[in-house]
Amino acid sequence: MKHLQRFAIISTLATYFLIFVGGLVRVSGAGLGCPDWPKCFGRWIPPTNISQLPADMDPSMFNFTLAWIEYTNRLVGMTVGLLILTTAILALVHARNILKIWLPSVIAALLVAYQGWQGGQVVATELEPIVVSAHMGIALIIVTLLVYIAQQSYYVRHPKVEAKAEYPAKIKGWLIAVWITSIVQIVLGTQLRSTIEILSEGRPFAVDSSWVANLGIVNHTHQAIGVLLIGLGLHVGIKILLRSKNSTSLVFQSAIALVALMGLQAISAASLIMFGMPSIMRLVHLWIASGIIGVLLLLFSAVNQQRKFAK
Amino acid sequence: MSKNKTSSAIVIGMGVFVVMALIAMLVIFQAQRSKKVELDIYGQVPQFTFTERQNEPFGTDQMMGEINVVDFIFTRCQGACPVMATKMQRLYAEFSENPGVRLVSISVDPAHDTLEVLQQYAIDHGVTDQRWVFLHAPIEDVVTLSEKGFMLPADNLPMGHSSKFALVDAMGQIRGYYDSFDDTEVDQLIIDIKRLRGQ
Numbered sequence: 001m002k003h004l005q006r007f008a009i010i011s012t013l014a015t016y017f018l019i020f021v022g023g024l025v026r027v028s029g030a031g032l033g034c035p036d037w038p039k040c041f042g043r044w045i046p047p048t049n050i051s052q053l054p055a056d057m058d059p060s061m062f063n064f065t066l067a068w069i070e071y072t073n074r075l076v077g078m079t080v081g082l083l084i085l086t087t088a089i090l091a092l093v094h095a096r097n098i099l100k101i102w103l104p105s106v107i108a109a110l111l112v113a114y115q116g117w118q119g120g121q122v123v124a125t126e127l128e129p130i131v132v133s134a135h136m137g138i139a140l141i142i143v144t145l146l147v148y149i150a151q152q153s154y155y156v157r158h159p160k161v162e163a164k165a166e167y168p169a170k171i172k173g174w175l176i177a178v179w180i181t182s183i184v185q186i187v188l189g190t191q192l193r194s195t196i197e198i199l200s201e202g203r204p205f206a207v208d209s210s211w212v213a214n215l216g217i218v219n220h221t222h223q224a225i226g227v228l229l230i231g232l233g234l235h236v237g238i239k240i241l242l243r244s245k246n247s248t249s250l251v252f253q254s255a256i257a258l259v260a261l262m263g264l265q266a267i268s269a270a271s272l273i274m275f276g277m278p279s280i281m282r283l284v285h286l287w288i289a290s291g292i293i294g295v296l297l298l299l300f301s302a303v304n305q306q307r308k309f310a311k
Numbered sequence: 312m313s314k315n316k317t318s319s320a321i322v323i324g325m326g327v328f329v330v331m332a333l334i335a336m337l338v339i340f341q342a343q344r345s346k347k348v349e350l351d352i353y354g355q356v357p358q359f360t361f362t363e364r365q366n367e368p369f370g371t372d373q374m375m376g377e378i379n380v381v382d383f384i385f386t387r388c389q390g391a392c393p394v395m396a397t398k399m400q401r402l403y404a405e406f407s408e409n410p411g412v413r414l415v416s417i418s419v420d421p422a423h424d425t426l427e428v429l430q431q432y433a434i435d436h437g438v439t440d441q442r443w444v445f446l447h448a449p450i451e452d453v454v455t456l457s458e459k460g461f462m463l464p465a466d467n468l469p470m471g472h473s474s475k476f477a478l479v480d481a482m483g484q485i486r487g488y489y490d491s492f493d494d495t496e497v498d499q500l501i502i503d504i505k506r507l508r509g510q
Contacts, residue, residue, distance in 0.1 A: 028339045030342055064345070065344075253320065
């Protein structure tokens with residue numbers, strides 16, 4: 001069980017790293033850095049100069065930098081896949097009686113395998129927006145499952161860790177509200193991203209703040225909900241920090257993380273608007289959002305665990 | 312709960328975050344740079360007419376309408392030139408099906424490199440057509456063209472010639488310089504020639 005918990009934590013961190021790398025592929029425009037899949041220009045290790053290209057491929061398509069950015073995503077993805085597979089095997093061995101651990105582990109392993117294949121579809125469809133968004137959506141589901149597995153295996157080892165804690169009333173409802181709003185926000189954000197890409201087509205260097213004005217209703221909704229969400233998130237985080245008694249360090253740190261991430265998200269949002277959506281901030285913005293999803297789940301499960309002792 | 316542990320976790324988290332963001336910025340920057348399809352324009356090649364190995368005039372008039380790779384060499388050279396010639400041979404073979412791509416080697420040692428010598432040099436390098444020409448002109452004109460036209464140093468000739476390849480488009484504009492000793496730059500040159508041809 002200890003190994004399972006450890007592997008689940010490592011898998012979670014690795015998946016967050018992978019989400020970062022995947023986002024980097026997206027914002028650097030390296031999605032088609034390798035025009036084929038799973039190989040890259042017909043090779044398992046991408047070519048380092050054009051003499052290694054297969055004869056039937058157009059050398060002017062080859063961009064060393066983009067090929068390696070895309071390939072790094074595949075390599076990290078493969079590593080994460082193996083980590084999750086190991087987690088699932090450990091779950092089946094050590095937690096076969098605990099449905100809420102082995103089932104999400106098996107689902108995560110199946111999903112990550114699917115995700116690998118789906119990544120091939122991203123390339124095959126030449127970055128069809130809905131397929132790209134699905135790729136990110138699956139990644140978020142996988143990381144959510146992993147956070148859940150890690151936390152539940154921790155509670156199996158330490159069942160009474162939340163026994164003495166007291167958390168604010170109705171906080172579960174608040175957490176669910178923040179979570180649902182966050183999901184809506186992420187969906188709107190991916191919509192916004194597609195719009196930006198359509199607008200930026202053909203003028204890769206025209207980046208200025210006048211863009212933001214042209215993004216229309218989706219943008220206004222995303223901004224309005226964003227303000228609401230940051231307010232809600234800060235409210236919930238601070239409430240947990242101030243109104244809890246004997247909170248565990250997991251909850252305490254998660255609440256701090258929630259407040260910090262909400263604050264950082266406000267800053268990243270402001271810089272997106274002010275500086276005309278620079279790539280790096282889009283990446284950071286998305287990554288913080290995925291972090292918020294994980295932290296919310298940690299808090300929710302912890303309160304849930306504590307409520308078992310409350311009655 | 313330990314406040315110390317929490318604050319050190321925050322510091323480590325922030326540090327990791329900053330490092331990742333910096334690396335990401337670098338990667339994004341590199342990616343943008345690598346995608347730059349438009350080649351810079353470094354300048355216009357000034358009007359000149361030299362003599363090619365078969366005693367025909369060759370200059371800007373002949374270069375117009377074609378994509379040209381220009382370098383400065385001399386046949387007695389034992390240093391850079393053999394490497395440069397090898398790379399030129401690679402280009403010569405690469406574009407054997409494309410008469411629109413011309414290689415231009417200009418001698419910086421005209422006193423020795425007579426037309427006969429250039430002729431022999433061309434034959435020795437397997438040159439069978441006018442896709443690769445070898446030019447002869449008075450040394451002052453060569454120095455002027457190298458320094459003023461191509462902005463390439465021409466001190467202590469013949470040894471001091473540049474080992475760079477200059478890419479000149481169909482309008483006589485210089486579009487890039489490539490270190491002939493660096494294979495990845497020669498690769499890039501091939502890609503850029505194909506881009507220019509596609510435009």
